[in-house]
Amino acid sequence: HMKMAVREINGSNHDKNDTSKEVMVSVSFQRNTHYPIRLRFKVHYDTKDETLQRFEILELLPSLVHLNVKSQEVATSPTNFLFALNEYDRLLHKRQSLFDDVINQYKVWIDPEFINTSNAKYAETERIMIIRNKRPNNVQLQITIRVGFLEDQAIVPRTTISLRLLCNGSEVQEPDINGLFYGLMKEYGLAMSLRQLIQTTLFP
Numbered sequence: 001h002m003k004m005a006v007r008e009i010n011g012s013n014h015d016k017n018d019t020s021k022e023v024m025v026s027v028s029f030q031r032n033t034h035y036p037i038r039l040r041f042k043v044h045y046d047t048k049d050e051t052l053q054r055f056e057i058l059e060l061l062p063s064l065v066h067l068n069v070k071s072q073e074v075a076t077s078p079t080n081f082l083f084a085l086n087e088y089d090r091l092l093h094k095r096q097s098l099f100d101d102v103i104n105q106y107k108v109w110i111d112p113e114f115i116n117t118s119n120a121k122y123a124e125t126e127r128i129m130i131i132r133n134k135r136p137n138n139v140q141l142q143i144t145i146r147v148g149f150l151e152d153q154a155i156v157p158r159t160t161i162s163l164r165l166l167c168n169g170s171e172v173q174e175p176d177i178n179g180l181f182y183g184l185m186k187e188y189g190l191a192m193s194l195r196q197l198i199q200t201t202l203f204p
Helices: 078-109 112-116 177-188 190-202
Strands: 002-008 020-029 037-046 051-061 126-133 139-148 158-167
Touching: 020 078, 037 078, 051 078, 078 126, 078 139, 078 158, 078 190, 126 190, 139 190, 158 177, 158 190, 177 190
Parallel strands: none
Antiparallel strands: 002 020, 020 037, 037 051, 126 139, 139 158
């Protein structure tokens, strides 16, 4: 799922005592073939003692500024940064696969705009899918899936899922929809639990 190209940059300094090297690295994460994540960065290091001098990110596409990488362990280390970004891409792909599964089964009850922009919004931190059944009580289930760093100093991104059930515009407090969902997940896993909950709440 990841392609990498490494190119040494030839500097103008011909000093034989200079042991510093500069390398350009291009990386592409291709789990989503239509919207790959691309990264380009420079690494400056000393060949004598094999130490990293500087790590400089030149390009990150699409614009993932919401990655919010504040952890010094990530921001100053190309290895940690690649690991975090690869995990981020894996979680984005998993979220997209989950949404695609729901769309395939409940397409007519989902807002067409969400379906039409699903791939284009692949890399957004937070995405909300709403499934509606207007009969008999205008019931809707709101599924919010967020991919990102839960804490400023976190190294690995995480996925959080929250649900809201509404009936005639008012949120249903009982039963606890999130409690039911996480209880199902322990037994059936993510995808099957979500399908069961959609079927039970919207199409009983």
